[in-house]
Amino acid sequence: MASETVKVVVRCRPMNQREKELNCQSVVTVDCARGQCFIQNPGAADEPPKQFTFDGAYYLEHYTEQIYNEIAYPLVEGVTEGYNGTIFAYGQTGSGKSFTMQGLPDPSTQRGIIPRAFEHIFESVQCAENTKFLVRASYLEIYNEDIRDLLGADTKQKLELKEHPEKGVYVKGLSMHTVHSVAHCERIMEMGWKNRSVGYTLMNKDSSRSHSIFTISIEIYAVDEQGKDHLRAGKLNLVDLAGSERQSKTGATGERLKEATKINLSLSALGNVISALVDGRCKHIPYRDSKLTRLLQDSLGGNTKTLMVACLSPADNNYDETLSTLRYANRAKNIKNKPCINEDPKDALLREYQEEIKKLKAILAQTVTSNRLTALLSNQLFDKVEQTEEKLPPPPPPQPDTEAEKQLIREEYEERLARLKADYKAEQESRAKLEEDMTAMRNSYDVKLSTLEENLRKEAGGYCPEASGVGGVLWMLFSCLLSLSHQILCPNRILPGNE
Secondary structure, eight states: OOOEEOEEEEEEOOOOHHHHHTTOOBOEEEETTTTEEEEOOTTOTTSOOEEEEOSEEEETTSOHHHHIIIIIHHHHHHHTTTOEEEEEEEOBTTSSHHHHHHBOSSSGGGBOHHHHHHHHHHHHHHHOSSEEEEEEEEEEEEETTEEEETTSSOTTOOBEEEEETTTEEEEETOOOEEOOSHHHHHHHHHHHHHTSOEEOOSSOTTEEOSEEEEEEEEEEEEEOTTSOEEEEEEEEEEEEOOOBOOHHHHOOOTHHHHHHHHHHHHHHHHHHHHHHHHOTTOOOOOGGGOHHHHHTGGGTTSSOEEEEEEEEOOBGGGHHHHHHHHHHHHHHTTOEEOOOOOBOHHHHHHHHHHHHHHHHHHHHHHHHHHHHHHHHHHHHHHHHHHHHHHHSOOOOOOOOOOHHHHHHHHHHHHHHHHHHHHHHHHHHHHHHHHHHHHHHHHHHHHHHHHHHHHHHHHHHOSOOSSSSHHHHHHHHHHHHHHHHHHHHHOTTOOOTTOO
16 A cells, blocks of 8 residues: 655734734745744744745745645546545644634635535536535534534533444544535534633633534446446544643633633643654554544545645744744654555455556556567577587686675676677668678569560560560570570571571
């Protein structure tokens, strides 16, 4: 099974009003062309900025449309083919995570990744031929380490996390809703968004106090050329993580402080999982340390195509948090996943065989001509080698097996082979010259033969059967020889017809 790394991009927002009022300076620069991000330590201006390289780097003024088309589009396309996919935004509170995932309805270029994914999926559904789709959605949040169904009848009910040997980790009792259009998905998303836990902090007046996961499950029924049905299942997890917080900046107290503690603990557990996955020496991956890491278990090191969007604040007073996010993202890009199409094992095996047959046919078509030529040349070369080997002196008696002697033998063999190849080339050139000479001789013979036929015709004079062709030539020759012999034996007698 082929592996691929987690895709990671960074997005830096502009200064917000609060940071401008505090006269903050920007310490982050982005090289979009190279996917690089630089951060300057405000307390050490003489030091060079720290540099990080990712799969993409963007400012917030870069439209979400561009980010989606360049990075997210291939992942969502894979989901419509039967792969699992996860897109999640990470960063400190107020860094633009929800803006990136949800976006704005106007302008349309700043619509978020989530609504764009809806459009992408249903566009694929409408364009597919000989294929039926069943699309379902669920929406949950993790609040204070409790799982809640944002689309359920009771959004405060705590749900249990279970694990199945085949299905993997799942939430027992989580409601699934069949959706038929983009508008239907957006209505469900809006309904769940209203049920999310949000609160005011000094950093963000609408701060998310929970992690949320919106999941779109797709069952794909396709009919092949033989009329057989094949079932595939794709799943897209759209994750909006709560931001990491520092109490000194958010001013959180009471319930807000408890929420912040739980958020930071789960994000710390996520960081530990990422570190363990990247560290090849670590045998135990601590997925069970939080509900978040258990739900993302398949997305980090498992059967999923994963994209992480790291959101940054450019302000110097957020230097530590921004640097932490960059280091976090830099580790995540080294995680290796093993995504594969979710389908019936028999269908998977059949598809692998069919793909292998196509590859072999393509290789065969490309090499069949060269193989014939190679075989012809090889046979001629082998004949030449055999003839030459008969002329070679017998091999010397075996000597001690040393590297120097092996090298000497190898060089001698290569020298002989080079000579044989040169002889073969010379022989081919000689053959070509011989064929050229034979053609010239044949042409000359034809001219002379025509001249001879004409002369014989004139000398024969009388009866000449088949005036042209081999028979005519033989008859003319016979007539001339007969006349010549008669003149020699009976010089005084005149033959009939020669009076």
